[in-house]
Structure formats: C-alpha cells, structure tokens
Amino acid sequence: MKNLLLAAGVAVLGLFASASTASAQHNRNVIGNSGNGINNTIVAQNRGGLSGPFVPVGGRNTNVISNSGNGIGNTIVASNSGGGFGILPGGCYFPGGGYPGGSFPGGPVFPGGVNVNVVTNSGNGVGNTILTGNSRPGGLNINVVTNSGNGVGNVISTRNGR
C-alpha cells in the first residue's frame, strides 16, 4: 500500500493591511497515526509567500507528526521554508505584528519567524527516512525528533538553514 499524505500551510502574504494579520498567523500541520506500513510518504510543509522589503511576515510555523511512517521504507518530510519576518513573544520591533505579543521591549527578534518541527514515535522500522528542515532566514528554527528512526537502516536528517 503506497500512500502520499500532503499537508501544506501556505502563507500567502499581501503587501498592505493584511501584513500584520498574515504575519501573526500560525501555520500548523498536525499528522497522527498516518502512513504506517510500507513505502508511504508523509509531507508536512509550511511555505512562506513573497515578502515585501518592509512587511513582517513569518509568524509561527509548526509541523507535528506523531505515530506515523512506521514500517518499511516510509518517508516523512516536515518542512518550514521560505522567507519572511516574525517575532517572538516579547519582541519589540513591530507591535502587533509577527508572532502575537510583541510588547515586551528587549525581547529577541527573529525575522524568520518561529519554526518548529516535531516528529515523535515515527519512522521506526526498516529503511525509513525522516527529513525535517527549517530554511527561514533569521528564524528561530527548532527540530525535535523523539522515539523515532529506531530499527534498521533508518535515516533521520534535520537541517536548519540560515
């Protein structure tokens, strides 16, 4: 049984009034108990849209994959990619924009947003591949892999790009 499960949250950003709203949004893919078996592919992706030179975008991007892709030859992809701006709670450069909050002077600023991939209890078995990546410039990029890729010949690859 070969399945392809694709979850994509695409943040398409406008240049004007929608900027702060769009940037504050939380793009989230949650996949559980899926793609177990043989040769399944799971793709969870949050892609940033085009960002203007002065518009903060990015926000929070989260992929959570649990209890999935266990078996033989399965592939799990969790990715937050694209450019943009965001801000952590407590950030200070664009009140109301980016990550919700933004009113705590002195907080760190992460122009690339907060990007998190969590893969848990997945990709266990034989010859499974787990790929997690955050390629948002200047973002706070976090990959968490737990209880996964156990077995024989599995590959866990995580990447945080600049």
Next chain:
Amino acid sequence: MFSFTLRAGLCALAAVGGAALASAQTPTIVRTPGGSTTVITNSGNGVGNRIVVSGTGGTTIVKNVRNGIGNRLILDPDEVLIDIDGLLPQPAAKPQAKPLVYSGKANAFWSKKQFNDELDCNLYWSDTDRLWFRYYADDDQYRPLKVQPATPKADPPAPVVPDR
C-alpha cells in the same frame, strides 16, 4: 497627451504612496542572528541507522540515541553538541554479590551431608542457600558447587506408632 499625463500622475501617486507607506511601516529591525536548535531523543537506535544534523551552527541536543550497532550521528562542524547522556551521572555500578562461602571446617551452616562418588568427597547442603557446598581444606572454606547435584528430598515424616 492626457492619457500620458494621467498615467504619469498615477505612477507618481503610487510612488509617493508607496514611499509614504514604506516610511510609515518600515520597522526598526534589530537584527539578531536566528537561533536553531535540534533535539533528538530516544531515536536512531538499532542497527545501521543514521542521524544527520546540518545547518548553520546551532545547538543540537541528543539523549539516548544511536544505541546499537553501526549507528551514526553526523553533525555539522559548526553545530554545538550537547549529549545529555554524557552530562548525566552514570548510574553507580551494582555492587557485586560477595562470593558465597562459609569459613571454618566447624561451620555449622549445613543441614545435610552426603557423599558424592564422582567428586569423591562429602557434600554439604545449606537450607538457607538451597545449594550444595564442598569443603576445601586449602583455604578452610565451604564453597558452592558450580554444577549442583539434585536437591535433596525432604525427609519422610516419622511413622506414627499407634498407642496400644
């Protein structure tokens, strides 16, 4: 001519509007480098698994990974690795049980004595340890046999003699 003027005016208006908007919305961005963190726990254990962490010099935290045979953790040279297992104190080694011996030939630890033809010596049964022991005169100690003979059968109850 009119259309050209109108078009030029619109362009100018757009430019001015854009500039005004730009100045109004341009935030003062204090750029700090993005942070990247990778946490991998209880993963990549087994046989021939591979964990690859690449990126731009972030922090990688691992715990209970790559146990087994031929598993690898491949880390970008710029990454800072924090191996929790290496930081935690290792559990204290279990104290090894003292070898079970009884010293002194006169030690009365045994409850049964039985001659063994194969070993050509007496064996001594300890009810406490449920083991057969042999006496070694060299060091004056009773030590359990590595290969234990059969457990002795319980003594049959004494026959009840009816009253006359």
